[in-house]
Amino acid sequence: MERREKIRMAAVLLAKHNFLFKKKLHILLLKLLNNMKVINGLASMNLNLLCQAVIVTPPDIRERQLSKLERNGTFWERDVPLMDESRFKENFRVNRNTFRRICEKVKDIEKVDSNMKPCIPLHKRVAVSLFALGSAAEYRTVASLFGVGRSTVGEILLDFCQAVCENLSASINSYPPNPQEIRKIVDGFERLGFPQCFGAVDGCHIEIQPPKKSAVDYQNCKGWYSVILLASCDHRSKFTYINIGSPGKNNDSDVFENSALKRYHETADIFNQNSKRICGVNVPVFLIGDSAFGLSRYMMKPFPYSANQSYIEKNFNYELSRCRRPIEKAFEQLKARFRKIGRRLQVAPKNVNIIIRTCCILHNFLKLENDEVYTAWRQDAREDLNARSQPCHTTRVGENDVNASAIRNAIAESFREVDGDVSGSERGGDGGGSGTSKGDDVDGAGGDDERTDGVADASD
Structure with missing residues (x-):
């Protein structure tokens, strides 16, 4: 009897515990449902806030989001294959064969x-x-055209530039030159009318967006911000030396005086070893420049202007101006082909x-091709050059150098012997030393199928 009573009590307790367990479980489920309603309400509220934030986003941010989403450009995949040779070159500034050669190199x-x-x-x-x-298009425009992101355009361009500088730098490697290279370039300039010249030197200011902390250093005498590209080229307008990055407040002469180009021509014996006797003076191989550079035995420049300038001096200035045309032509072609630097270079200063x-x-490289x-x-x-006139500078440094003046006088005298009785006005020479207008072609330049020589030296 007692056993039955114990079993009955145990069954009652079990039923009671089962009821309490189900009651607690029900309460927990109710709390869970309530929490889920609260979470859903918060999520809905956050979504509304997010939509409102998008609506009030500033115009420049909305524009960036839009350009990021619209990546369906088919210019490369659909339009380019249908282009003829002329349209292809107009868009990419090179012909198709050269394009493929560049792809191989990079x-x-x-x-x-x-x-x-x-x-x-790779090709894209x-x-x-x-x-x-x-x-001159912004990265955003290029990105929309090719169906990629704006930041991707910048990354691709920098990768490409790095590859070109590593794999095609041999296109500019003239220093140190060997006697055959010196003779080839000197002969080329002599065909243009100037003896013993190894290169025409000049500086070109390229407009940039300067660093804010040092913007004043990049403001040139014309009032705009720039870096200087100092370059020397041969008779075919191919660069033999480049120096990049000097702030625009400097002038061409300052950059040249601190360049490896000057140091090499000042110290290398090979230029003296290839000297030539002209009108009784031993004339070494030298560079030519405008009035911004100082006169020296390795740099010939025009005679200073004077009201009573002699025919010999006018004639020399005219001939030197004609033979400086290759460097002016090189800068013009550089900016004409690559409009990115022909106009304002809107990139980060470090790039x-x-x-x-x-x-x-x-x-x-393209001239070689x-x-x-x-x-x-x-x-x-x-037209762009006229809009942003290049800074100019004149110096009389070196005019008292006896050896340099003797070399310049000998060359000037040799021009008179060649020209005979032709007057300075008939030659087109003037006291300013310019006989041709900026931008004209130079006749008699050598063929572009020859190997280009040069060296690159940048002040980063």
Whole structure:
């Protein structure tokens, strides 16, 4: 009897505990449902706030989001294959054969597909880079055209520039020159009318957006911000030396005085070893420049202007001006082909030098490939140059150098012997030392199928 009573009591307790367990479980479920309602309410509230934030987003941020989403450009995939040779070159500033050659040279920038998404092909990367360099369009415009992100355009361009500087730098490697290279270039300038010349030197100011902390250093005498590209070229307008990055407040002479170009011509014996006897004076191989440079035995410049300037001096100035045309032509072609630097270079200051260097290297490489600049491009570039006139400077440094003056006088006398009785006015010479207008072509330049020589030296 007692056993039955115990079993009955145990069953009652079990039923009671089961009821309490179900009651607690029900309470927990009710709390869980209530919490879920609260979470859903908060999520709905956050979504509304997010929508309101998007609506009041500033215009520049909305524009960036829009350009990021609209990546359906089919310019490269659909339009470019249908282009003829002329339209292709107009867009990418090179012909198709040269484009393929460049792709071969910079294949290091090719990427491998990942598990997440396919990478941008090599040819499209080169196309994006050349289009960005050859046009004045913003990265946002290039991104929309090619169907990529705006930041991707900048990354691709910098990768391309790095590859060009590493793989095509041999296009500018003239220093130290060997006797055969010296003779080839000297003969080329002599055909243009000036003896013993190894290169025409000049500086070109390229407009930039300067660093805020040092903007005053980049303001040139014309009032705009720039970096200086100091370059020397041969008779074919191919660069033999480049120095990039000096702030615009400097002048060409300052940059040259601190350059490796001056140090080499000042100390190398090979230029004296290739001297030539002219009118009784031993004339070494030298450079030529305008009135911004100091006169020395390795740098010939015009005679200073005077009201009573003699015919001999006028004639010398005229001949020197004619033979300086290749460097002016080189700068003009550089800016005409690569509008990125022909107009304001709107990139981060740290990227300015490598972009300019890349354009200079490609300028030489494309000349080797006989890929010439369209006349229409040069006309457009001249209009841009007129809009931003180049700073000018004049110095009389070196005019008292006896040896340098003797060399200049001997060359001037040799011109008179060649010209006979031709007057300075008939030659077109004037006291200012300029006998041709800026931008004209030079006749008699050597063929562009020869090897380009040079050296690059940048002040970063």
